[in-house]
Amino acid sequence: xxxxxxxxxxxxxxxxxxxFVLATLNLAVITSLRNMPLVAQYGLSSISYYLxxxxxxxxxxxxxxxxxxxxxxxxxxxYIWVREAFGERWGFLAIWLQWVHNLPWYPAMLSFxxxxxxxxxxxxxxxxxxxxxLAVILIGFWAITLFNFYGVxxxxxxxxxxxxxxxxxxxxxxxxxxxxxxxxGMPLNVTxxxxxxxxxxxxxxxxxxxxxxxLAFSGLEVAAVHAKDVKDPRKNFPRAIFLAAVxxxxxxxxxxxAITFVIPREDISLVTGIMxxxxxxxxxxxxxxxxxxxxxxxxxxxxxxxxxxxxGVAKGLFITGRHGSLPPILQKVNKHNIPTNILIFQAIVVxxxxxxxxxxxxxxxxxxILIALSAQLYLAxxxxxxxxxxxxxxxxxxxxxxYRVSKGNAGMWxxxxxxxxAAAFAIVVxxxxxxxxxxxxxxxxxxxxxxxxxxxxxxxxxxxxxRKPEWMPTPHHDLLDGH
Numbered sequence: 001x002x003x004x005x006x007x008x009x010x011x012x013x014x015x016x017x018x019x020f021v022l023a024t025l026n027l028a029v030i031t032s033l034r035n036m037p038l039v040a041q042y043g044l045s046s047i048s049y050y051l052x053x054x055x056x057x058x059x060x061x062x063x064x065x066x067x068x069x070x071x072x073x074x075x076x077x078x079y080i081w082v083r084e085a086f087g088e089r090w091g092f093l094a095i096w097l098q099w100v101h102n103l104p105w106y107p108a109m110l111s112f113x114x115x116x117x118x119x120x121x122x123x124x125x126x127x128x129x130x131x132x133x134l135a136v137i138l139i140g141f142w143a144i145t146l147f148n149f150y151g152v153x154x155x156x157x158x159x160x161x162x163x164x165x166x167x168x169x170x171x172x173x174x175x176x177x178x179x180x181x182x183x184x185g186m187p188l189n190v191t192x193x194x195x196x197x198x199x200x201x202x203x204x205x206x207x208x209x210x211x212x213x214x215l216a217f218s219g220l221e222v223a224a225v226h227a228k229d230v231k232d233p234r235k236n237f238p239r240a241i242f243l244a245a246v247x248x249x250x251x252x253x254x255x256x257x258a259i260t261f262v263i264p265r266e267d268i269s270l271v272t273g274i275m276x277x278x279x280x281x282x283x284x285x286x287x288x289x290x291x292x293x294x295x296x297x298x299x300x301x302x303x304x305x306x307x308x309x310x311x312g313v314a315k316g317l318f319i320t321g322r323h324g325s326l327p328p329i330l331q332k333v334n335k336h337n338i339p340t341n342i343l344i345f346q347a348i349v350v351x352x353x354x355x356x357x358x359x360x361x362x363x364x365x366x367x368x369i370l371i372a373l374s375a376q377l378y379l380a381x382x383x384x385x386x387x388x389x390x391x392x393x394x395x396x397x398x399x400x401x402x403y404r405v406s407k408g409n410a411g412m413w414x415x416x417x418x419x420x421x422a423a424a425f426a427i428v429v430x431x432x433x434x435x436x437x438x439x440x441x442x443x444x445x446x447x448x449x450x451x452x453x454x455x456x457x458x459x460x461x462x463x464x465x466x467r468k469p470e471w472m473p474t475p476h477h478d479l480l481d482g483h
Contacts, residue, residue, distance in 0.1 A: 033171055033298055034112045036252060037273025040259040041434070043189075044196040050253045054245075057214055057426075060419035061382065062245040063405045064389040064412075069241070071392070071401035077316050078385050083323075085388035085395060089464050092325045094388075096460035097381035099313045103346070104452070105374035106306065107354040108367050110137040113302045119275045119295035127272065137354035141310075144303070145347040148311040151336035159308040166301020170294055171251045174274075177281045178258025186284070189264045214426045218378050274298065314342045324472035325464060368434070369445065373452045376430045379423040380457065386416040386423070 039046045068081040078098055083091025114136035118126050126132040148155050182188070190196065259268065259277040269276060278294050318339035321331040332341045353370075392399070393409045405412050431449055433442065 033167055033174070033255065033274045034109070034302060036255045036259055037268050037277075039252065040256045040263070040268050040273065041265060043260050043265050044192070044257070045198060046256045046260065047197050047253055050249065050256070053214060053422075054249050056418050056422035058245055058249060060386070060415045060422070061218075062241045063415050064386055064419065066241050066403045067401050067405050067412075068385070068389060068392070070403045071396075071399050078381065078388075079316055079320055081392070082384050082388045085391035086384075088323065088325065089461075090384060092320050092464050093457075093460050094381050094384045095313075095316045095320055097377050097384070097457070099317045099346075100456050100459075101374045101377035101381070102309055102313055103349050103353050103374075103456075104370040106141055106309075106350045107137045108370040108374070109302060109306050110140045110354070111367055113140060113299050113306075115272050116275065116295045116299035116302065119279070120292045120299060122292060134354055138351055140303075140306075141350050141354075142347055144307050144310050145343050148307065148314075148343060149334060149336065149338055149340055151338060152311065152315075155307060155311050159304045162300050162304020162307070166297045166299065166304060168251070168301075170298050170301065171255050173294070174258050174278065174281075175251075175254040177278075177285075178254070178261050180285075181258070181261055181281055186261075188261050190260050214375060214379060214423070218375070218382070310343070310346070311338070314339055314346055318342050321471070324469075325467055327468075327471055369448060372430045373449055376427045376449070376453050377456060379427050379430075380453075382423045383420050386419040389416045 039049065042049050069077075072080050072084060077095075079091045079095035081091075082094040111133050114133050115127060117136070118124055147158075258281075259273060262277050262280045263273065267276075275291075275295055275298075279288075279291055282288050282290055282294070317326070318331070318333075320326060321339075321342075326342075330339070330341050330345065332339070334340045389405070390409075390412055393412050405415050431446060433445055
């Protein structure tokens with residue numbers, strides 16, 4: 001049983017997000033320069049890997065999410081979609097996976113931000129200082145958490161401005177520098193022949209990076225949790241999703257190639273690779289004075305991306321509480337309608353997760369293991385979303401969808417089915433550690449990955465099993481999702 005899906009217009013919040021902010025929120029979630037070094041590991045064949053990822057994952061995600069968002073344009077996003085298809089239990093699992101995948105991802109992202117500040121303030125001696133990395137994780141995440149207490153409008157505009165200043169502008173700058181490097185006849189670390197554009201199928205040594213590549217493009221559905229705040233959601237959601245998907249794909253392809261041009265593949269660091277590329281190019285062209293500024297701008301962009309996730313997925317989880325899946329203590333909101341207790345709980349768990357950086361062999365290995373686990377959890381959620389897209393074509397065929405993947409159901413089966421297969425494959429290869437990383441104890445690596453995936457997937461089932469009737473709030477309290 002759940003609260004009736006009706007809107008109380010007397011208390012309905014003002015819609016404050018237009019297509020520009022919505023599109024840049026989507027960009028803030030998926031557009032990050034931190035992902036470029038990971039894909040640059042594939043060299044020139046990164047082009048084909050990106051295009052394959054777009055075909056089997058990015059565009060299926062965008063298409064299915066656009067249909068679901070226009071059919072069910074309510075706050076809650078994937079929770080509402082999966083719940084409508086399979087019931088409350090599976091809806092709760094879906095939003096839990098969307099939320100919990102960030103718990104290992106946040107520390108990895110903050111470690112990246114920490115390296116950027118090292119370059120910005122010329123403190124390279126801190127690059128291998130684990131105490132510094134942990135301090136950035138703790139201080140940074142709590143600061144972002146408290147900032148989000150002030151509401152979605154403030155948070156949304158900050159993320160939108162940050163992605164322009166700190167991701168789009170530096171990304172385009174990197175691409176321009178890479179083109180100049182190429183056109184001036186500088187030595188390249190790749191051979192520009194068409195045969196090297198094709199995927200490397202000779203071995204599996206770095207296939208695990210595919211999991212991280214899929215994570216780089218995950219999040220197109222996250223903005224749907226802000227549905228109550230969006231102007232004309234049926235029209236603006238699909239437009240914003242497609243704009244973000246296409247722009248980020250082009251930016252990633254060209255940016256990764258620029259890194260590949262100037263840094264040997266075996267020397268690309270997952271954490272510092274983007275700045276190493278800038279340092280190499282800017283130093284050669286006698287513009288080294290710009291390095292601190294570039295690092296600072298990229299850090300701002302990364303903070304904006306992090307900020308977009310912190311509130312977005314927390315609000316999605318909060319809505320399940322309004323439907324009785326979380327205890328009352330996690331249903332509290334402040335005067336800005338922000339679920340403060342969920343944000344605080346999230347910050348506590350992230351702080352504990354960040355301690356892993358004190359025990360890993362290298363910063364890159366710590367970064368990768370958190371990214372890989374995060375991607376696997378998130379991809380499991382996408383499987384549920386794709387299945388929901390198929391199920392709702394039959395269960396609720398008469399619901400008006402302003403955008404549809406296809407007129408008939410066969411198209412949905414093909415598109416969503418492709419996404420399911422791709423996501424399942426990426427989950428499996430995520431258990432294969434890339435050969436470039438220093439993983440001294442493969443048993444502990446696999447144990448961490450397997451137990452992490454299993455435990456974090458089972459927890460929501462346990463919570464749901466033990467939920468109590470008194471967890472269900474009265475309907476007039478259900479304000480955050482506009483019901």
